[in-house]
Amino acid sequence: MINYGSFRAVQEALRHGTISCRELVLNFLQNINQNKSLNAFLDVFEESALQQADIIDQKLKNNIAGPLAGLVVGIKDVFAYQKFPLQAGSKILDGYSAAYTATCIQRLLDADAIIIGRQNCDEFGMGSSNENSAFGSVKNFLDNTRVPGGSSGGSAVAVQAQMCHLSLGSDTGGSVRQPASFCGLIGLKPTYSRISRHGLVAYASSFDCVGLIAHEVETIAKVLSIVAGKDDFDSTVSSEYMPDYATSIQENKNQTFKFAYSKQSIEHDGIQPEVKQAFSSAIEQIKKDGHQVNEINLPLQPYALPTYYILTTAEASSNLNRYDGIRYGASTQTSSLEQQYKRVRTDGFGEEVKRRILLGTFVLSSSYYDSFYSKAQKVRQLIRQETIEVFKQYDFLISPTAPTTAFKLGEKQENPLTMYLADVYSVYANIAGIPAISVPCGSDLQNLPIGLQIMAADFQEIKLLSIAHRLKEKLKLHG
Numbered sequence: 001m002i003n004y005g006s007f008r009a010v011q012e013a014l015r016h017g018t019i020s021c022r023e024l025v026l027n028f029l030q031n032i033n034q035n036k037s038l039n040a041f042l043d044v045f046e047e048s049a050l051q052q053a054d055i056i057d058q059k060l061k062n063n064i065a066g067p068l069a070g071l072v073v074g075i076k077d078v079f080a081y082q083k084f085p086l087q088a089g090s091k092i093l094d095g096y097s098a099a100y101t102a103t104c105i106q107r108l109l110d111a112d113a114i115i116i117g118r119q120n121c122d123e124f125g126m127g128s129s130n131e132n133s134a135f136g137s138v139k140n141f142l143d144n145t146r147v148p149g150g151s152s153g154g155s156a157v158a159v160q161a162q163m164c165h166l167s168l169g170s171d172t173g174g175s176v177r178q179p180a181s182f183c184g185l186i187g188l189k190p191t192y193s194r195i196s197r198h199g200l201v202a203y204a205s206s207f208d209c210v211g212l213i214a215h216e217v218e219t220i221a222k223v224l225s226i227v228a229g230k231d232d233f234d235s236t237v238s239s240e241y242m243p244d245y246a247t248s249i250q251e252n253k254n255q256t257f258k259f260a261y262s263k264q265s266i267e268h269d270g271i272q273p274e275v276k277q278a279f280s281s282a283i284e285q286i287k288k289d290g291h292q293v294n295e296i297n298l299p300l301q302p303y304a305l306p307t308y309y310i311l312t313t314a315e316a317s318s319n320l321n322r323y324d325g326i327r328y329g330a331s332t333q334t335s336s337l338e339q340q341y342k343r344v345r346t347d348g349f350g351e352e353v354k355r356r357i358l359l360g361t362f363v364l365s366s367s368y369y370d371s372f373y374s375k376a377q378k379v380r381q382l383i384r385q386e387t388i389e390v391f392k393q394y395d396f397l398i399s400p401t402a403p404t405t406a407f408k409l410g411e412k413q414e415n416p417l418t419m420y421l422a423d424v425y426s427v428y429a430n431i432a433g434i435p436a437i438s439v440p441c442g443s444d445l446q447n448l449p450i451g452l453q454i455m456a457a458d459f460q461e462i463k464l465l466s467i468a469h470r471l472k473e474k475l476k477l478h479g
């Protein structure tokens with residue numbers, strides 16, 4: 001595989017005619033073929049990707065190609081792409097093909113990006129290791145005995161192993177940032193409502209965000225400008241001003257910022273010593289770059305994880321009602337309608353999805369509604385308030401992205417609670433609705449990557465991407 005270093009260099013080469021989109025796609029297809037054992041892709045759209053490549057090559061010749069010409073994108077199996085299979089990593093959607101195209105995918109296509117395939121993930125986005133996929137686990141490219149993180153594990157590995165330039169993932173509680181951290185990549189979860197969810201399979205609608213994974217911040221910035229912004233099909237999308245992110249991140253190069261980190265995050269029991277060490281080094285590095293870094297108190301942070309698991313399971317139990325074997329995917333012949341529902345849902349959903357539907361139904365049941373669901377809603381509001389206060393004084397809130405590096409396949413499968421702890425730092429941003437990014441900041445003794453999470457106030461993506469861009473090389477060198 002020819003490595004052009006950056007997507008900017010790829011576009012430069014396309015302009016000079018030293019490479020064509022067809023050659024690029026063929027290169028990625030070859031890599032996908034050579035790395036089949038990683039199980040990152042559920043479907044490779046070879047024919048349509050090559051067709052798109054030829055059309056874009058022609059447009060390049062005529063000087064009418066769109067801004068993402070040459071960008072080869074993989075999509076997590078939670079995005080609708082008309083006529084292509086869509087299963088959210090679940091057996092319950094066996095045989096289902098999307099009836100329409102998600103807004104974010106349509107915008108990529110309109111900008112002349114090429115969609116190369118559908119990527120493996122945890123069933124309905126529920127998981128932190130990609131081991132909850134009905135299609136088997138995905139392996140980390142750096143060490144095949146380890147997980148890639150989840151739920152967008154296939155999406156991260158596809159970028160990590162050069163099978164595409166960028167992946168479109170979804171992040172409900174860390175599913176883009178945690179795999180990015182485990183695979184040594186950049187993962188962005190924008191502000192809630194920045195990108196349309198039209199055509200994204202719902203997990204927990206008030207948390208779900210479309211997210212981006214790539215090697216470079218600049219590529220993510222460029223794609224964000226294309227996919228974000230108002231959409232007639234999703235009334236929750238914000239009409240907040242949409243800047244040109246890729247140009248803007250070059251602008252505030254010398255600005256200095258105020259960073260905060262919470263005492264609670266580094267005192268957490270489950271944090272791997274090397275992660276703590278890399279986080280402290282990152283703080284030193286940020287200070288050396290001229291910024292101020294202060295320790296603060298975030299008393300509500302320890303409540304983020306239980307709040308997340310109460311609210312998301314409640315929303316999931318309601319969202320997943322629609323999979324009844326009648327309207328979508330798998331169905332069976334039974335003697336009664338009730339029997340059919342039971343059979344389809346019993347056979348179609350995996351263990352973790354069932355666990356969450358049960359949990360969600362429980363917290364929404366009339367006898368427990370007040371003590372769990374409403375209470376968690378109140379805590380969510382308080383956490384949001386706490387965050388607003390932080391950003392009155394600080395530009396960024398930082399923490400490790402995950403408490404550990406990539407763990408062994410099977411290591412946390414037995415006890416779901418240990419798996420849920422993998423999200424201890426990432427769920428906070430989804431509860432508050434704020435944007436967050438994971439940037440590599442070092443590695444552990446096994447040479448596995450460690451991620452730094454940077455969070456900012458609502459719609460501060462420019463600031464967030466700029467600082468990530470600026471710190472990326474420095475943190476890697478000194479992690």
Ligand code: GLN
Nearest residue numbers: 125126127172173174175
């Ligand atoms: N690991 C978290 C969960 O299982 C986050 C998943 C996600 O962001 N989709 O809920």
